[in-house]
Amino acid sequence: xxxxDFIQDYLAxxxxxEGLGLLDDAALLTPPAGKDLVVTQDTMVExxxxxxxxxxxxxxxxxxxxxxxxxxxxxxxPWGYFLSLSxxxxxxxxxxxxxxxxxxxxxxxxDWHVMGGDTTRTDGPLVISLTAMGTVPTxxxxxRSGAKSGDDVYVTGRIGDAYLGLQMALGHKxxxxxxxxMMLWEEAYQRPMPRVVLRxxxxxxxxxxxxxxxxxxxxxxxxxxxxxxxxxxxYESIPFSLxxxxxxxxxxxxxxxxxxxxxAGDDFEVVFTxxxxxxxAIKKSAQIANVSVTKIGHVVMGEGVSCHKADGKILSFTRTxxxxx
Amino acid sequence: xxxxDFIQDYLAxxxxxEGLGLLDDAALLTPPAGKDLVVTQDTMVExxxxxxxxxxxxxxxxxxxxxxxxxxxxxxxPWGYFLSLSxxxxxxxxxxxxxxxxxxxxxxxxDWHVMGGDTTRTDGPLVISLTAMGTVPTxxxxxRSGAKSGDDVYVTGRIGDAYLGLQMALGHKxxxxxxxxMMLWEEAYQRPMPRVVLRxxxxxxxxxxxxxxxxxxxxxxxxxxxxxxxxxxxYESIPFSLxxxxxxxxxxxxxxxxxxxxxAGDDFEVVFTxxxxxxxAIKKSAQIANVSVTKIGHVVMGEGVSCHKADGKILSFTRTxxxxx
Numbered sequence: 203x204x205x206x207d208f209i210q211d212y213l214a215x216x217x218x219x220e221g222l223g224l225l226d227d228a229a230l231l232t233p234p235a236g237k238d239l240v241v242t243q244d245t246m247v248e249x250x251x252x253x254x255x256x257x258x259x260x261x262x263x264x265x266x267x268x269x270x271x272x273x274x275x276x277x278x279x280p281w282g283y284f285l286s287l288s289x290x291x292x293x294x295x296x297x298x299x300x301x302x303x304x305x306x307x308x309x310x311x312x313d314w315h316v317m318g319g320d321t322t323r324t325d326g327p328l329v330i331s332l333t334a335m336g337t338v339p340t341x342x343x344x345x346r347s348g349a350k351s352g353d354d355v356y357v358t359g360r361i362g363d364a365y366l367g368l369q370m371a372l373g374h375k376x377x378x379x380x381x382x383x384m385m386l387w388e389e390a391y392q393r394p395m396p397r398v399v400l401r402x403x404x405x406x407x408x409x410x411x412x413x414x415x416x417x418x419x420x421x422x423x424x425x426x427x428x429x430x431x432x433x434x435x436x437y438e439s440i441p442f443s444l445x446x447x448x449x450x451x452x453x454x455x456x457x458x459x460x461x462x463x464x465x466a467g468d469d470f471e472v473v474f475t476x477x478x479x480x481x482x483a484i485k486k487s488a489q490i491a492n493v494s495v496t497k498i499g500h501v502v503m504g505e506g507v508s509c510h511k512a513d514g515k516i517l518s519f520t521r522t523x524x525x526x527x
Numbered sequence: 528x529x530x531x532d533f534i535q536d537y538l539a540x541x542x543x544x545e546g547l548g549l550l551d552d553a554a555l556l557t558p559p560a561g562k563d564l565v566v567t568q569d570t571m572v573e574x575x576x577x578x579x580x581x582x583x584x585x586x587x588x589x590x591x592x593x594x595x596x597x598x599x600x601x602x603x604x605p606w607g608y609f610l611s612l613s614x615x616x617x618x619x620x621x622x623x624x625x626x627x628x629x630x631x632x633x634x635x636x637x638d639w640h641v642m643g644g645d646t647t648r649t650d651g652p653l654v655i656s657l658t659a660m661g662t663v664p665t666x667x668x669x670x671r672s673g674a675k676s677g678d679d680v681y682v683t684g685r686i687g688d689a690y691l692g693l694q695m696a697l698g699h700k701x702x703x704x705x706x707x708x709m710m711l712w713e714e715a716y717q718r719p720m721p722r723v724v725l726r727x728x729x730x731x732x733x734x735x736x737x738x739x740x741x742x743x744x745x746x747x748x749x750x751x752x753x754x755x756x757x758x759x760x761x762y763e764s765i766p767f768s769l770x771x772x773x774x775x776x777x778x779x780x781x782x783x784x785x786x787x788x789x790x791a792g793d794d795f796e797v798v799f800t801x802x803x804x805x806x807x808a809i810k811k812s813a814q815i816a817n818v819s820v821t822k823i824g825h826v827v828m829g830e831g832v833s834c835h836k837a838d839g840k841i842l843s844f845t846r847t848x849x850x851x852x
Contacts, residue, residue: 222670225671225672225749225752225753226601226670226671226672226753227567227597227600227601227671227737227738228565228566228567228597228598228601228603228661228668229565229566229567230563230564230565230668230670231563231564231565231566232563232564232665233558233562233563233564237558238555238556238557238558239555239556239557239558239564240553240554240555240556241553241554241556241609241642241643242552242553242554242643243609243610243611243643243644243645243658244645245611245613245645245646245647245656246647247613247647247648247649247650247651249649249650250647250648250649250650251647272552272553273553275552276551276552276553278553284566284568284658285568286568286570286611286656286658288570288572288654288656317566318566318567318568319568320568320569320570320656322570322571322572322575322576323572323575324572324574324575324651324652324654325572325574325575325651325652326572326649326650326651326652326654327649327650327651329613329649329651329654331570331611331613331645331656333568333609333611333658336553340557343553343555345547345551345555346550346551346552347550347551412552413552424550427550428550428551
C-alpha cells in the first residue's frame with residue numbers, strides 16, 4: 203500500500219477541518235482569539251519506548267496520551283496533532299488499521315484530531331513522532347518556572363504503578379502480584395491518564411507545573427531548577443496504590459524499592475506547586491474533577507529536591523530519574 | 528552525552544523566545560493577530576532520504592529547506608519549527624555540533640528559529656522530523672484546490688537539476704558532465720532554494736500552489752485532483768538549466784530523459800496557477816524578487832496532467848512521480 207492510500211484510507215477520516223482532508227501540503231489553523239498556543243513534541247522508538255513488534259492500537263493510543271500529558275501539565279486544552287510515522291517495510295495493512303483505531307480512541311477520549319503529518323519508510327525500527335497543540339487563554343500557560351518559597355507541592359494520581367506495569371510488559375517477575383495489581387499496573391503503563399480535566403484549576407492556582415515523564419524526583423528537580431528554588435517532599439505523603447505499597451513492603455529493602463518508584467519515569471501524572479491559601483479550593487476542584495490530588499511537600503529557598511522522613515532522616519538520590527540517552 | 532546536554536549546549540542557543548529556553552515541557556506561542564498558521568511536517572530517514580552516514584550540517588540544512596519549501600508554496604512567512612531527532616547510539620559529539628551548525632545556517636538564511644522538540648535514541652538509522660510553522664494574513668494561504676479552467680500554470684526555477692545531483696551523490700555516472708553542471712546539480716540537490724521570497728506575489732495572484740517534492744508531473748497532478756481540473760503543460764516551455772539540457776540531449780532517447788526529469792522528485796520549486804490577467808504583474812514580481820518564473824501551461828476542464836509537444840503529440844506518463852512507499 204502506498205503512502206497516499208494509508209493517509210486517505212485511515213488518517214483522513216480522523217482529521218480535523220484544519221487538516222484540509224490531508225490533501226494539501228500543510229494544515230491551515232486559525233488561532234482562536236485571546237488564546238496562546240501550547241506546542242509539545244514526543245517521539246517514541248520501537249525497542250526503546252515500547253517493545254519491539256508491538257505496533258498495535260495500544261502504541262498509538264499511548265503516544266497520544268503521553269503528548270496529552272504534556273498539554274495537561276501546561277493547563278492547555280487539546281486542539282490537534284501532527285503525526286510523523288516512519289514505518290518498517292514489512293509492516294502490513296492489518297497493523298495500520300489497528301494503529302488508526304488506537305488514534306481514533308485517543309482522539310475521542312480527549313476531543314482532539316489529527317491535523318496533518320508525514321509518512322515515510324525506514325529500514326530500522328518503527329519511529330512515531332507527535333507534535334501536539336493545545337490552547338490556553340492568553341498568558342495562562344503554567345510554566346515550570348513559577349514555584350515560590352512557601353508554596354505547597356502537589357501530585358495527581360499514584361506513583362509507581364506504571365513502573366510495575368513496565369516490568370510486567372518486559373516479562374520481569376513482579377511479586378507479590380494480585381489480580382487488582384496486574385490490572386492497575388498494566389493500565390497505568392499502557393494507558394496513562396492525562397489530567398486535562400484539571401486545566402482550569404491549574405490555570406487558577408498553580409505557580410509551576412510539569413508532567414512526570416522522567417520520574418517524580420527528576421521532574422520535581424525540573425521545577426526546582428527552572429524556579430530557582432528547592433522542593434522538599436514528605437516521604438510519608440507520596441501516594442501509592444495499595445498493590446504498589448504491598449509490592450514495596452515485600453521487597454528486601456522497602457526504602458530502595460521506594461527510591462526506584464520515585465525515580466522511574468512514565469507516571470504521566472502532574473506535579474504542581476501552589477500558594478497555601480488555595481489549599482481548600484484545590485481540594486474542592488480535585489473532588490469535582492474526580493481526580494486524586496495529594497499534597498506531597500513544599501517549596502523552600504535553595505536548590506534541588508530532597509525527601510524527608512518523619513523520623514528526621516533525609517533521603518538522597520544517586521539516580522534521580524530516567525535519562526533518555 | 529545526555530539528552531539535556533545536547534539540547535542545552537547546541538539547540539538552546541538557536542531557540543526562539545517561544546521555546547522558553549527549551550527548558551519547559553512545551554513551547555508557548557502567541558499567534559500574531561490577523562494571521563493564520565500554516566503547519567507542515569516532513570520526516571527524513573537515513574538511507575531513504577539521504578545517504579547512510581551523512582549526518583552532517585548539510586542534512587540539517589536540507590531538512591529545514593525542504594520544510595520551508597512547503598511553507599513557501601503556501602505563501603507563508605516562516606515562523607519557527609519543532610525538531611524530533613532519533614539518534615543512533617554510535618553518533619558522536621562532533622556530528623551533533625555539525626548538525627547544529629546546519630540548523631543555524633538554515634535559520635539565519637530564512638529568519639526563523641527552533642521552538643522545541645524531542646531527542647531520543649534509536650537502534651536503527653537516524654530519523655529527523657520537522658514540524659514547521661508559518662504565518663499568512665487570515666484567509667490568504669494558497670491551497671492546492673483553487674485552480675480554475677483558463678488559468679496559466681507557472682513553475683519557479685529549473686526542473687531536474689536536483690535529480691542529477693542525486694545521481695551524483697549516489698555515485699552514478701552522469702554524462703556529459705561539466706564544472707558548471709556539477710556545481711549546479713550538487714547545489715540543487717543539497718541546498719534547494721525555498722521560494723519564500725515570492726510569498727506576497729502568491730498571496731495576490733495564485734489560485735493554487737504546490738511545491739515539487741514528488742516530481743513536476745505528480746505535483747501538477749495534486750493541483751489537478753484537488754482543483755477538479757486538468758493541467759496541460761507545454762513540452763517546449765518546461766525550464767531546464769543549460770547543463771541539464773545538454774545531459775538530456777546526450778541520452779540515447781532524449782524524450783525518455785525528459786520524462787525522467789519531470790517525474791523525479793526533490794526539485795522543491797513551486798508550481799502555481801493564476802488568472803491570465805495577472806501575467807504582467809507576476810512577471811514583474813518575479814523580476815523584483817530575482818527568481819525565474821516560467822509559464823509552462825494552462826488549466827482546462829477535465830482531470831489529470833498532460834504534456835503537449837508543438838508537433839501535436841501528447842506525452843503520457845506511466846511513472847508519474849516518486850511514491851514514498
